[in-house]
Amino acid sequence: MSWRGVKGGIEAAKMGHDVVMSPTTFAYLDYVQGERTVDPPIYASLRLNKCYSFEPVPDGVDAKYILGGQGNLWTEQVPSLRHAQYMTYPRAWALAEVYWSPKAAKSWDGFINRVENQFERSDIAEVNYAKAIYDPVIKTKLKDGILTLTIETEAPGLEVYYTIDDAMPDKYTSKYSQPLVLPEGPITLRLKTYRDGKPIGHLVTLKRDELEKRAVR
Numbered sequence: 001m002s003w004r005g006v007k008g009g010i011e012a013a014k015m016g017h018d019v020v021m022s023p024t025t026f027a028y029l030d031y032v033q034g035e036r037t038v039d040p041p042i043y044a045s046l047r048l049n050k051c052y053s054f055e056p057v058p059d060g061v062d063a064k065y066i067l068g069g070q071g072n073l074w075t076e077q078v079p080s081l082r083h084a085q086y087m088t089y090p091r092a093w094a095l096a097e098v099y100w101s102p103k104a105a106k107s108w109d110g111f112i113n114r115v116e117n118q119f120e121r122s123d124i125a126e127v128n129y130a131k132a133i134y135d136p137v138i139k140t141k142l143k144d145g146i147l148t149l150t151i152e153t154e155a156p157g158l159e160v161y162y163t164i165d166d167a168m169p170d171k172y173t174s175k176y177s178q179p180l181v182l183p184e185g186p187i188t189l190r191l192k193t194y195r196d197g198k199p200i201g202h203l204v205t206l207k208r209d210e211l212e213k214r215a216v217r
Contacts, residue, residue, distance in 0.1 A: 001020045003024060004023070013065035019066050025046075027071045029092065033045070035132070048094055048133050049154050051095055052106070056068070056098060069095065085127055087130070093114075093118060097111060109156065136158075136176075137152040137153065140216070141217075143217070147212065148179050148182070149179065159195070161194060162174055162191045163189075164182065164183070164189055170199070190204065190205050
């Protein structure tokens, strides 16, 4: 059972042992799955697209020794079944495709379509799940005292609107389109994602000190 990364699984398979791939970097469902100021704080993160990028059969390893994989939800910080569902889905759906589909058949865009259809089914079934794919991925860089912000999104078709003037963001405020140089001083950045003119993600609020903590220097 290779959970401390994939190295142990590779070594075991090359020795002729059967292996289950469940590495922390791709399969730990107790990790934060979205913007860490929105989700309950946990020491590590694992977004949906990283789960889906996992290849359980490493290059140079005979696939017959890779029995499959496992997603792991440790519950030290999971107080209820509803929250267990929230932490499990949609990442378990990503791992299901990873473990049951040939590598050549994988498609992130196709998977997102299936995930959003599954969201609708889950609403009907009253199953809880996270919508972290709609929250922006915020990165900063600090060089020579200049703080630069870049934003990415996981789900397609999203637009990100933001403010730095203590107003609440909506589709009439500034729209992110390119790396943004933030002004000096104690600013508060607020962001929200929209699709087809309607809000879809959480409101994300970050003060300057948090942005600087994330910065690549």
